[in-house]
Amino acid sequence: MRLHPIIAALRRHKAGVTLIVLQIALTMAIVCNAIFLIGQRIERVDRPTGAVEDGLIRVSQSWYGAPTGDDPASVEKLDALQLTDLATLRALPDVQGVAASFSMPLQGEIYSGNLTLNPEQKGLTVTAAYYYGDEHLRSVLGVRLVAGRDFRVDEILHHTIHGSAVSPVVIVSKPIADKLFPHGDALGKTIYQDGKPARIVGIVERLQTPTTSNWGSAWDYNSVIEPVRLDGASASYAVRARPGRTRAAMGEARRALMAIDPMRVMPDTWGIQSMSEIRSKIYRADRGMALVLGLVCAILLLVTTAGITGQTSFWVGQRRKQIGIRRALGARRVDILRYFQTENFLIVTFGIALGLVLAYALSLLLMQRYELPRLPWTYLPVGAVALWLIGQLAVLVPAMRAAAVSPIVATRSV
Amino acid sequence: MFGYYLYLAFRSLRRSSGLTALMMLVIGFGVAASMTTYAVFRGVSGDPIPWKSSQLFVPQIDAWGPEPSSGPGEHGGMHEPPDALTYADATALMHDHRATRQSAIYAVAPTVLPAKPGSSPVPVFGFGVSSEFFPMLDVPFQFGSGWSAADDAEGSPAIVISASLNQRVFGGDNSVGRNIDLDGKDYRVIGVMKPWNPQPMFFDVVDTGGFGGDGPEIFVPLQSAIGSGMQSAGAVNCPKGVQPPPGADGLQKSNCVWLAYMAELDDAAAVQRYRRYLDNYAREQQQIGRFTWAPNNRLRDVPAFLDYEHVVPDDAQQSLMVALGLLLVCLINTVSLLLAKFLRRSGEIGVRRALGASRRRIYAQFLTEAAAVGIGGGVLGLLLTSIGVLGVNLVLPPRLAHLAHIDPVLLLMTVLVAIIASVLAGLYPTFRAARVQPAWQLKAN
Numbered sequence: 001m002r003l004h005p006i007i008a009a010l011r012r013h014k015a016g017v018t019l020i021v022l023q024i025a026l027t028m029a030i031v032c033n034a035i036f037l038i039g040q041r042i043e044r045v046d047r048p049t050g051a052v053e054d055g056l057i058r059v060s061q062s063w064y065g066a067p068t069g070d071d072p073a074s075v076e077k078l079d080a081l082q083l084t085d086l087a088t089l090r091a092l093p094d095v096q097g098v099a100a101s102f103s104m105p106l107q108g109e110i111y112s113g114n115l116t117l118n119p120e121q122k123g124l125t126v127t128a129a130y131y132y133g134d135e136h137l138r139s140v141l142g143v144r145l146v147a148g149r150d151f152r153v154d155e156i157l158h159h160t161i162h163g164s165a166v167s168p169v170v171i172v173s174k175p176i177a178d179k180l181f182p183h184g185d186a187l188g189k190t191i192y193q194d195g196k197p198a199r200i201v202g203i204v205e206r207l208q209t210p211t212t213s214n215w216g217s218a219w220d221y222n223s224v225i226e227p228v229r230l231d232g233a234s235a236s237y238a239v240r241a242r243p244g245r246t247r248a249a250m251g252e253a254r255r256a257l258m259a260i261d262p263m264r265v266m267p268d269t270w271g272i273q274s275m276s277e278i279r280s281k282i283y284r285a286d287r288g289m290a291l292v293l294g295l296v297c298a299i300l301l302l303v304t305t306a307g308i309t310g311q312t313s314f315w316v317g318q319r320r321k322q323i324g325i326r327r328a329l330g331a332r333r334v335d336i337l338r339y340f341q342t343e344n345f346l347i348v349t350f351g352i353a354l355g356l357v358l359a360y361a362l363s364l365l366l367m368q369r370y371e372l373p374r375l376p377w378t379y380l381p382v383g384a385v386a387l388w389l390i391g392q393l394a395v396l397v398p399a400m401r402a403a404a405v406s407p408i409v410a411t412r413s414v
Numbered sequence: 415m416f417g418y419y420l421y422l423a424f425r426s427l428r429r430s431s432g433l434t435a436l437m438m439l440v441i442g443f444g445v446a447a448s449m450t451t452y453a454v455f456r457g458v459s460g461d462p463i464p465w466k467s468s469q470l471f472v473p474q475i476d477a478w479g480p481e482p483s484s485g486p487g488e489h490g491g492m493h494e495p496p497d498a499l500t501y502a503d504a505t506a507l508m509h510d511h512r513a514t515r516q517s518a519i520y521a522v523a524p525t526v527l528p529a530k531p532g533s534s535p536v537p538v539f540g541f542g543v544s545s546e547f548f549p550m551l552d553v554p555f556q557f558g559s560g561w562s563a564a565d566d567a568e569g570s571p572a573i574v575i576s577a578s579l580n581q582r583v584f585g586g587d588n589s590v591g592r593n594i595d596l597d598g599k600d601y602r603v604i605g606v607m608k609p610w611n612p613q614p615m616f617f618d619v620v621d622t623g624g625f626g627g628d629g630p631e632i633f634v635p636l637q638s639a640i641g642s643g644m645q646s647a648g649a650v651n652c653p654k655g656v657q658p659p660p661g662a663d664g665l666q667k668s669n670c671v672w673l674a675y676m677a678e679l680d681d682a683a684a685v686q687r688y689r690r691y692l693d694n695y696a697r698e699q700q701q702i703g704r705f706t707w708a709p710n711n712r713l714r715d716v717p718a719f720l721d722y723e724h725v726v727p728d729d730a731q732q733s734l735m736v737a738l739g740l741l742l743v744c745l746i747n748t749v750s751l752l753l754a755k756f757l758r759r760s761g762e763i764g765v766r767r768a769l770g771a772s773r774r775r776i777y778a779q780f781l782t783e784a785a786a787v788g789i790g791g792g793v794l795g796l797l798l799t800s801i802g803v804l805g806v807n808l809v810l811p812p813r814l815a816h817l818a819h820i821d822p823v824l825l826l827m828t829v830l831v832a833i834i835a836s837v838l839a840g841l842y843p844t845f846r847a848a849r850v851q852p853a854w855q856l857k858a859n
Contacts, residue, residue, distance in 0.1 A: 062525070064535040307751065310436055311751070
């Protein structure tokens with residue numbers, strides 16, 4: 001088919017063509033970037049914590065009237081309370097394992113600090129979250145140990161968060177080991193946690209920090225497990241339920257703990273939560289926003305499709321006479337159909353060309369404002385193909401109507 | 415004349431009902447998407463204390479020096495001071511008392527034991543503040559008032575409680591003068607607030623993250639809270655390589671930041687004076703050797719500080735941007751549809767012009783028609799916006815979703831935006847319609 005007559009015709013409809021080209025360009029720029037934003041969120045929501053989340057429960061509570069001091073008597077009293085709770089939970093029928101655990105991935109409560117290779121804290125520094133817990137914590141979380149060993153019972157310390165005891169041994173996540181010891185020989189080495197020495201006895205494959213906030217995103221898998229049962233007026237535990245018994249274990253835990261101390265504070269909202277509840281709570285905003293963005297994109301594509309259909313219908317109506325003449329002069333129905341399809345293809349191509357520039361500009365703007373990564377180029381060809389398809393879909397009905405114009409029209413004066 | 419144009423518009427729209435419906439749908443969806451995301455954005459970016467936010471300031475003092483840190487207070491790039499104060503700095507600022515009113519603020523989460531026999535302890539959330547906090551932020555009271563400056567100085571066990579806590583513990587009675595058990599200690603109720611839950615919780619965004627919760631339930635004098643060992647329930651951020659030192663006493667002597675601060679400054683001159691005061695203070699600290707760096711302070715008013723802390727979630731801005739993009743595409747779409755519609759009637763325009771209608775008349779007629787499309791789109795937009803805002807409540811976390819609500823302003827805006835958008839969209843097509851040459855049209859026909 002020759003393009004010349006199509007281009008000549010388009011020149012006579014500069015305004016209409018420009019408007020559609022603009023629409024397609026904007027649609028392309030917005031949809032590409034919005035889908036990229038959605039993808040970023042999905043990636044964020046889908047990333048694994050490193051723990052086996054199914055069957056994992058967090059218990060968080062505080063004792064009413066518990067001592068608040070750091071003196072040895074108070075600490076021992078608090079520790080006794082905690083040990084009683086741990087033993088009670090361990091004895092429950094639907095509970096497989098229990099660990100003292102101040103923090104939990106995604107949950108939000110976090111202690112963090114800096115790791116260095118010397119006590120002066122000079123040179124290479126890695127920021128990390130500290131998971132305080134006992135010898136069961138790693139196995140109850142279900143985090144995979146890739147080197148070394150778990151803590152031994154006799155290595156577990158207990159003190160308040162203000163305690164000055166130094167953890168002699170730690171288990172670190174692999175990203176920390178790799179960063180501090182690029183040659184892969186981290187096991188057995190000494191690191192300094194805020195200036196205090198500790199020996200690496202174990203390395204876990206992956207353990208996300210407890211925070212999903214922006215300020216922690218640069219070190220989101222840097223976690224250290226500390227052999228410390230943290231004492232305080234509140235204490236938290238990680239509980240592993242028997243397979244399929246999560247709900248039952250949660251109920252048993254509540255009843256058993258309240259039976260020991262009916263005055264303890266363990267509200268329904270955050271007292272006992274399954275890991276899946278914690279996950280859905282923390283990522284609700286991300287999922288909601290992905291859904292909203294997705295809907296807006298869908299509406300945008302529909303509007304653009306409708307716009308193309310509307311404009312082409314108008315052109316078909318306007319050119320009935322010319323179509324009739326062409327048909328009378330021997331053009332087949334399929335020629336008319338092809339004419340409008342090719343015309344649409346040309347217009348959409350112009351739109352895509354402009355859309356590439358706009359998409360790039362919008363991506364730059366988003367990068368600047370929200371510290372987002374650059375839009376990967378693969379989005380652009382996919383977007384282009386999608387818009388070509390949408391264009392062809394939108395033009396089909398009016399083009400078929402055009403093809404149905406009878407040659408007799410040519411003989412009538414309107 | 416306007417009535418006649420409306421009649422013409424109505425007839426014309428009915429003649430091509432498919433195209434009309436399409437235009438109204440396009441405008442309706444575009445406006446509804448924008449207004450729904452705007453409702454969320456408005457909810458989270460609203461000024462929590464509009465009548466006073468430009469007089470309330472958050473001082474920041476660099477107690478850490480140029481060493482980078484990693485806590486929530488970090489803001490990449492420029493070296494910014496921490497976004498909370500150390501105990502030493504907060505106490506010094508309170509003591510010097512250079513603002514009209516001021517208060518150091520820290521989050522506490524003690525437990526209340528209702529006096530009723532058999533009741534279980536209630537975890538509550540609140541703040542340690544000074545007496546000036548209440549008049550400074552115009553906290554509304556149902557019974558009583560805030561405590562006195564003397565209570566601040568003496569560290570009295572005074573307490574201000576929320577209406578909901580008063581309901582829970584005292585059955586909603588005037589409880590002023592009665593005692594309430596907080597972590598096993600008796601506090602005397604001085605005031606009961608009316609329901610008060612500003613969002614974002616601008617007076618302590620560092621500890622609260624800005625949004626969420628049912629509002630503060632208690633306020634206690636800062637000194638008595640610290641004195642009775644109430645630990646900070648919010649963020650404690652320390653300079654690199656420092657962990658929170660042992661005991662409350664250790665924390666007070668440390669360079670860790672954990673106190674929010676707010677100062678009321680009435681005019682630009684007072685702000686200037688306060689800036690100078692902060693710089694002088696930092697210089698003094700430099701002289702006594704506590705700071706080994708030049709003064710590096712900030713004094714931001716509430717809107718600037720909320721912006722600095724990125725309190726408005728990026729999500730809300732991004733979805734508003736995308737929705738505005740959608741509205742723009744809808745607008746262009748309407749331009750092209752109206753253009754098609756108007757130009758199809760070139761013959762009619764030719765006749766009207768030949769019969770003496772001026773260009774202005776043509777403008778009036780066709781803009782009326784565009785506005786009629788806008789009204790239709792607006793009505794549809796109202797419906798879709800309502801559905802949208804309700805839908806957003808289903809998918810967003812409650813702490814954000816509660817802030818997005820339908821009110822008369824939003825509804826009015828929906829219709830106005832729809833009408834303005836379609837009249838704007840109608841401008842170019844109308845311009846083209848008015849340029850139709852009557853003679854040429856009549857001849858062609």
